[in-house]
Amino acid sequence: MGTSKQGDVLYWVSNRTNGEGGLDIWFSLIDKTGKYGNAQNCGRKINTAGNEGTPFYDPKTGTLYFSSEGQIGLGGYDIFKTRGSQKKWEAAANIGYPENSSVDDMYFTLDDNGYTGYLVSNRVGSISVKSKTCCDDIWRVEYPKKVLYAVRGNVYDQDTRELVTGAKVLFLDDQQKQIGQAVSSKDTLYFWGTRPQKVYSLKATKEGYFTGSATFSVTQKDNDDTLRVDLFMKKIPHEPVRIRNIFYDFDKASLRSESHAPLDTLYGVLQDNPAIIIEIGANTDSKGNDDYNLKLSQARAQSVVDYLLQKGIPQDRLQAKGYGETNPIAPNTLPNGKDNPEGRQLNRRTEFRIIGEIPGKELIYEQGNPGFDPDSIEEEDDQPQEEEEKE
Known part of the structure; x- marks a missing residue:
């Protein structure tokens, strides 16, 4: 049958x-x-x-x-x-x-x-x-x-550690092809069919959250087993997020090579969250005149945008904004009027913030091979005709 x-x-x-x-x-x-x-x-x-x-x-x-x-x-x-x-x-x-x-x-x-x-x-x-x-x-x-493993887990808010329901969870193989999906709830999620010596990943997406992801490998065991893999999602903040360790040449807008690593991390965030539109904001301290600092910060913000464009992020998802010295987060001078180097260092910063979202945009992965589909086989021509039922 x-x-x-x-x-x-x-x-x-x-x-x-x-x-x-x-x-x-x-x-x-x-x-x-x-x-x-x-x-x-x-x-x-x-x-x-x-x-x-x-x-x-x-x-x-x-x-x-x-x-x-x-x-x-x-x-x-x-x-x-x-x-x-x-x-x-x-x-x-x-x-x-x-x-x-x-x-x-x-x-x-x-x-x-x-x-x-x-x-x-x-x-x-x-x-x-x-x-x-x-x-x-x-x-x-x-x-x-054939030893097969089940993967079970839940989706949690990274900060509150509360369960996140309604998140779309994708199950991907080592070629980043989708082999399963589910929607998170209060119940534990299960994915089946992982094999030893393979690397898999889970990605969770939900509006208002950054994509949560986890990569795991399956080690050889003698018996069937269940792996625990939980996902943690961070809410998208409304306030700017500082990108640490972004360095520019003195009095210039060109990025130094040590800035590439943190920007590559930001690139990964944009890749995992294809719907978000961000503003890159660059800030200076109070050294120099206002007009000069505004132009320098705009050029520095554009340098970051250009780096992300070269990595493949579309132009319509990036905006560069120079704020000059208008948004300090620390005093540039001490109460006695003397220079405050520590404060000026905090004010020289590059940030990003979410300013919009592209409607209907989501992560799409090529389908893997979750099982056999008989409909993928074409019917041969000139087969014997079916025999009619006789009353």
Whole structure:
């Protein structure tokens, strides 16, 4: 029994007319009321002029296992597999030894976890009555266990440590392709199917917050396990945020090389939050005249914007604003009128603040491979027509 978007699918065997010859594998859709649809042939990627039989469909992987004496094999009936559904199938492949032998191998099935297979065969080693290959026995095949891990966690406010609900959480592989998503709530989030020796990341987005992200690797363990990965999101502030360690050449607007690291961090923030529009504000101390300081600060703010533009941030997300000496955060002079070097150093600063948002803009990642989609396979042409139901 298989599944599809139209309902359950029953795969079965018949030598009725309009097939490919001999015994063929057919299918019928079953609607919600339990009524069976018309008989339809699975097509030439499965059926041959010889005999096919014993279909078993694994819905977890979208794989149909069947036996055929018309396909090229090791002898007698061999077990084959193909992925797909109904009339859309990949080319069938022989699953090889030890499942297949030189005699008949049929009725292959897997248990629910996929670690144990069963088949019927009259191969040498069966309990014999007349000859070594006279009789069918049930055989078992053990498969190596694939260790998969679940990832669980919650989304929290970075400052209050309270749960953040309604955040969109994306699950990304090491190629930054999306392989899952969920919406945060008070309940713990779960993502499944991580594999050992792989690196994954989670990213959470919500209006009013900077994107929260976490990167983690899966280490090899003997048994299935659950990893705890929590995400922390910081609210977007209304006040300016100082960018520390931004240095300019003396009396110039050009950035010094040691300024690149903190600006690269800001670039990462902009990459992770593609909707925000920021203003880069540059400030000076009170040395020099007002007009000169205003022009110098504007040029310095533009230098930061130019750096981010070169990194690939669009122009419409960046604005440069020079404030000169108009926004001090510390006194430039002491109460006795003497110079205050520490205060002037605090006033020479570069900041950014959020001034807008691009409506509808969000992080978009290429889809990875979360599972098998039978609809990705094209239906072969000139298949046998379905047989109408007879009252």
